[in-house]
Amino acid sequence: MTDLFYLQDSRSNVGSGAMWWALAGGYTSNLDKAEQFTRESAVKQYECRETDLPWPKAYIDERHHVGVDCQYVKDDEAALAADGEQRFYAAYHREWNGNDLIWMACGGGSSSNLADAKAFTFGHVAGLAARGYWPLPATYIDSKSRRLVSVERMNHKEALRGARLKLKRIKPQKIRKYTYRCEPCGRFLTERQNYDECPNCGAENRP
Incomplete structure (x- = not known):
């Protein structure tokens, strides 16, 4: 099957060598120990964690040393x-x-x-x-x-273009701002007010 992919853990390298998801779990720089994924499963993992980059196997194999x-x-x-x-x-x-x-x-x-x-x-x-x-x-x-493959020889856009694969841009999740309320009167408070007396009823809300 030619439509196979490696998954790179793009958070770190070993020297100039890229790190890949390994067959037995964990990560490896050794291509012969790297797990191979279908297009669908590689994209699915990327959508779960965008630092796991799918690379066409043929593209990487051509550039190994x-x-x-x-x-x-x-x-x-x-x-x-x-x-x-x-x-x-x-x-x-x-x-x-x-x-x-x-x-x-x-x-x-x-x-x-x-x-x-x-x-x-x-x-x-x-x-x-x-x-x-x-x-x-x-x-x-x-x-x-x-x-193994040097990251200097890898171009993700070029590799995906050759595989006719376009990844969805993952939007970072918005961190919901925590809101504070006065327990006795229910008035919304700033963080500073929460550690002081409520300006409305004078109650203390310190955790």
Whole structure:
């Protein structure tokens, strides 16, 4: 089915990564763990809470990149995986995009997109470590990667226009102003009068 949507929790991001409603509840930046909604159910949720933004799945999938959450990269696991490995990536120490590792990129510079990471041979590992990089075995890192989307690549109007979806503007609910009345005589009072004597009958109405 092509008419599927993700729901973004637009209240916060992780680094530049958008957060989505997750399959098992809660939120995730991992598109492979994001819940997929029909058009009707996505719009219904938006109408309940306008910070939950529906995005066409196809639009988001086309704009994904690959990131690696540093929380899932363990030194002991990486050391074991390095045995016999011929390809390595070079991560920057103590630099992250949200939780995502930053890599030395193919064209120079750096990137949190693993697809941009430059691959090195085992012969470069010692030199990379001496220069302050964190050499990590490529096969191990590839297994820890996930698809995510940078909010910088997302345009909600463009996405909804392509899906031929127009959302109703949700009017904020008016907060009803609390009114005060004198208990004995029923006269309407200002908030200040309510904490003083009633100007009509002199009664005290302090709560």
